[in-house]
Amino acid sequence: MKHKSIFGYGVTTTPLVAFLNKQGEKLYIYDDKFKDISTDEKGNTFLPSSAFESASSSMEILSPGIPPYHPLIQKAQHRISEYDYFDMLLNDEAQKPLNIWISGTNGKTTTTEITTLLLSPFGAKSGGNIGTPLATLYEEKAPVWVLETSSFSLHYTQKACPHIYALLPVREDHITWHGSFENYVSDKLKPLTLMNAQSYAIIPDELSSHPTLKAYKGHLITYKDSVDLAQKLDLPIERIVFKEPFLLDALIALGIAKVGFKCEDIERLNLFKIGKHRIEEFYDTQDRLWVDDSKGTNVDATIEAIRRYADKHLIIILGGDDKGANLTPLFDFMQGKDICIYAIGSNEARLADFAKKYALPCVPSTTLQKAMELIKQVRKTDDVVLLSPAAASLDQFSSYKQRGEIFVKLALQ
Structure with missing residues (x-):
């Protein structure tokens, strides 16, 4: 009998396993840290990565940190990202939450947190790399998902896409994982290939010549810097208390709120406190x-x-x-x-x-x-x-x- 497989057992997949157990699923969980085969009280089986056999697996839900060259990925035939899995469960368009994805090399967390603060009156909750697990967002039927989204998650996501996608500047990072800077950029722009004509994207102007942007069907807003973005979206930059690099984070969050909800709450924005360990x-x-x-x-x-x-x-x-x-x-x-x-x-x-x-x-x-x-x-x-x-x-x-x-x-x- 075939079973669902989980690749990697860490921060991302632990809540997912708990969610699937509540649905009556007994999972096979593969991770390099497991040296022997064992089971838990929920009926889950923990196995070394080397024990994976694709013939017995109906679906492989991935921890996004596992690189494409890992043997598990190479052997998987039915792999799916967590984003795609919950998108599949939310198959009724009328019931789908409004999805906002935020990515980039730096500033993702701050921008996600500010956006969630601005949109909290609309029921927004943050998830992805931070905040609430997707399983909890799904169970609680949160109406607005603000997801800090890594290039790893984007690489493995094939069907799910946001209604609004905001990309902070992209700089060289995670090159070993992606194989090249060009691959890294392509993964960062991947959501645009899946988004429809009603969607919005806020993208650095330096990427405007990329083929993915030229093919994008939705509403595209490009920016050179904070001043340029404020001018294009008619945002009152002089009323915002943050200095760079947080000023750009704040303006992107405010831009998301404006295009998605016609919300321009500067007072709420200025209440935000920058997180620890960042300048x-x-x-x-x-x-x-x-x-x-x-x-x-x-x-x-x-x-x-x-x-x-x-x-x-x-x-x-x-x-x-x-x-x-x-x-x-x-x-x-x-x-x-x-x-x-x-x-x-x-x-x-x-x-x-x-x-x-x-x-x-x-x-x-x-x-x-x-x-x-x-x-x-x-x-x-x-x-x-x-x-x-x-x-x-x-x-x-x-x-x-x-x-x-x-x-x-x-x-x-």
């Missing part, structure tokens, strides 16, 4: 400024953080697992600025080589603890110390959150 400023007992941007895990995010403090003497902690990203744009941006780099993590030597090439001072420090010890010996009162690693954290930390928390603790000691 989060704090002061120590000596009134010295420290900035936790541990969520700055790629080059573009770090450039935006540096831009905020370009008129200061900046001490920046860089480093971690950069996944082979192109660091040239970051060092091009830093060149000529009053910056000193403290390099940590697995790409420490690579950062030191770049710094030498660009004649930027760099102190190889290996660990965050060592970097902070050295910085405290030399920093002056007016210096700004910024943790914005332009790299993932998992080489030395459990998450960017842990990295940020340790940075704050060390700064305040």
